[in-house]
Amino acid sequence: MDTLLDVRPRAGTNVSLSERAYRIRRHALLMGEVQGQGYIAQALGISDVLAVSYFHAMTYRPEDPEWEGRDRFLLSIGHYAIALYAALIEAGIIPEDEIASYGSDDSRLPMSGMAAYTPGMEITGGSLGHGLGIAVGIALGLKRKSSGAFVYNLFSDGELDEGSTWEAAMSAAGFGLDNLIGLVDVNGMQADGPSRGVLNFEPLAPKFEAFGWFVQRVDGNDIDALVQAFDAARAHPGPCPRVVICDTKMAKGVPFLEARERNHFLRVEADEWRQALAVLDEGRPQ
Numbered sequence: 001m002d003t004l005l006d007v008r009p010r011a012g013t014n015v016s017l018s019e020r021a022y023r024i025r026r027h028a029l030l031m032g033e034v035q036g037q038g039y040i041a042q043a044l045g046i047s048d049v050l051a052v053s054y055f056h057a058m059t060y061r062p063e064d065p066e067w068e069g070r071d072r073f074l075l076s077i078g079h080y081a082i083a084l085y086a087a088l089i090e091a092g093i094i095p096e097d098e099i100a101s102y103g104s105d106d107s108r109l110p111m112s113g114m115a116a117y118t119p120g121m122e123i124t125g126g127s128l129g130h131g132l133g134i135a136v137g138i139a140l141g142l143k144r145k146s147s148g149a150f151v152y153n154l155f156s157d158g159e160l161d162e163g164s165t166w167e168a169a170m171s172a173a174g175f176g177l178d179n180l181i182g183l184v185d186v187n188g189m190q191a192d193g194p195s196r197g198v199l200n201f202e203p204l205a206p207k208f209e210a211f212g213w214f215v216q217r218v219d220g221n222d223i224d225a226l227v228q229a230f231d232a233a234r235a236h237p238g239p240c241p242r243v244v245i246c247d248t249k250m251a252k253g254v255p256f257l258e259a260r261e262r263n264h265f266l267r268v269e270a271d272e273w274r275q276a277l278a279v280l281d282e283g284r285p286q
Contacts, residue, residue, distance in 0.1 A: 076131020
């Protein structure tokens with residue numbers, strides 16, 4: 001039988017979650033510098049959620065990414081791949097020296113996430129609105145195998161525009177998938193502009209409640225609030241799926257990038273990558 005020591009990540013256990021989030025942001029900036037581009041505003045914004053996911057909530061084996069007993073983390077938002085790679089590097093699933101290969105030919109780190117390329121990448125995302133449906137299928141399969149694993153599905157506020165997302169939400173409740181935890185990144189921006197201006201999804205929490213989910217909404221850049229919400233999601237006794245709605249700030253941690261408008265695909269000049277790293281390092285957790 002697996003013990004807790006067998007299944008939890010073992011390296012660097014005394015590292016704080018704030019430090020993990022800082023490192024995830026730094027890995028992402030270094031990858032962005034390699035190609036001079038990337039969805040860096042989203043990566044910086046979601047780093048706290050990823051830190052809590054991988055270094056507080058989830059069970060997995062870094063040396064065996066396909067271990068059957070692992071919790072699954074599904075990235076529905078394929079263009080957030082740079083963020084997930086940064087988390088997988090910090091978790092020890094991908095070697096840090098692969099940062100320099102980001103987006104290059106034959107790299108295991110393509111600019112849009114693909115499961116066939118990257119250890120720890122559970123699904124190929126990018127056709128937005130499909131992730132939650134896949135998560136329902138995986139969660140249902142794990143249930144039927146009597147697995148105790150959880151499925152975490154990260155999707156965006158832009159994906160709330162897709163009818164397939166709400167069909168999946170209704171199905172998850174119908175199947176009583178209490179092993180499914182949705183994570184919604186509400187950063188307020190999508191390709192066509194501010195999310196609420198494209199198709200207003202608010203009030204969001206009551207919608208999920210009406211679909212039969214256990215709902216929490218938190219500041220997605222507040223690690224303590226995230227920890228409490230993740231713990232409550234796993235511990236909730238009801239036979240229903242759970243969702244944590246995470247309000248995040250694009251480019252969090254680098255104020256001069258935070259201030260830029262129309263930041264769905266943030267333009268960063270060649271000399272600004274190093275400036276961003278310097279600013280991030282100045283704010284490193286003590």
